[in-house]
Amino acid sequence: MFNIILFGPPGSGKGTQSERLIAKYGLKHLSTGDILRSEIARQTRLGLEAKGYMDKGELVPDEVVIGMIQSALEENPEAPGFLFDGFPRTTAQSEALDKLLAAQNTEIGLVLALMVSEEELVKRLLNRGRTSGRSDDNNEEVIRARITEYHKKTSAVAEYYQKFGKVRYVPGEGSVDEIFTSLLNEIEQRRS
Ligand code: AP5
Ligand code: MG
Numbered sequence: 001m002f003n004i005i006l007f008g009p010p011g012s013g014k015g016t017q018s019e020r021l022i023a024k025y026g027l028k029h030l031s032t033g034d035i036l037r038s039e040i041a042r043q044t045r046l047g048l049e050a051k052g053y054m055d056k057g058e059l060v061p062d063e064v065v066i067g068m069i070q071s072a073l074e075e076n077p078e079a080p081g082f083l084f085d086g087f088p089r090t091t092a093q094s095e096a097l098d099k100l101l102a103a104q105n106t107e108i109g110l111v112l113a114l115m116v117s118e119e120e121l122v123k124r125l126l127n128r129g130r131t132s133g134r135s136d137d138n139n140e141e142v143i144r145a146r147i148t149e150y151h152k153k154t155s156a157v158a159e160y161y162q163k164f165g166k167v168r169y170v171p172g173e174g175s176v177d178e179i180f181t182s183l184l185n186e187i188e189q190r191r192s
Contacts, residue, residue: 006085090156108161111157
């Protein structure tokens, strides 16, 4: 089993590159943002709780997202590996994930960290906000709040995995194909 974290700030291309990576490697894609948006669409209790945080650009509480990931891991015992997108986002989430994976005799193989300038992130998200219907994309203040939350709580996740020598930084600006090629190179190097 080879498990990957695709890491990076809001708008860095995690979702875009995840689609390509799962097609190439057959990994199970676990995006906590996508799961939360589907809970909101179905108006579940969890979705209603999460919406208040997401609309403000704040992180949803750790216990909520850790519980979601635990269920997703349990529901996919046959997966050849997982691609985590937007999770973990705090040190507590990283520690919880490591424990959940260890219980299944597996671990994170690689953390791929996409690097994109703040100016480019805001530009991409405002642009997508015109059509996405995502309530956290159509307001620059909320986009900035998401980026601030990333610096305050999420960038520490890369430092956490760096201690284990698992992080590779990849330039996240350029064409989608170029970035995908860089990600593949890192994965192939790690697996060989
Ligand atoms: P989440 O859904 O994870 O959103 P995010 O991390 O803020 O980032 P995005 O999904 O907007 O961007 P992305 O990196 O996937 O980039 P994408 O490929 O879409 O989280 C949303 C919210 O849910 C959080 O704020 C939080 O409230 C909550 N949440 C989620 N997980 C949580 C957790 N673990 N703990 C607590 N709370 C959690 O690309 C962005 C745009 O750029 C697109 O329009 C795309 O077409 C474009 N683009 C992509 N690549 C390129 C390129 N190379 N050049 C130009 N444009 C590009
Ligand atoms: Mg995404």
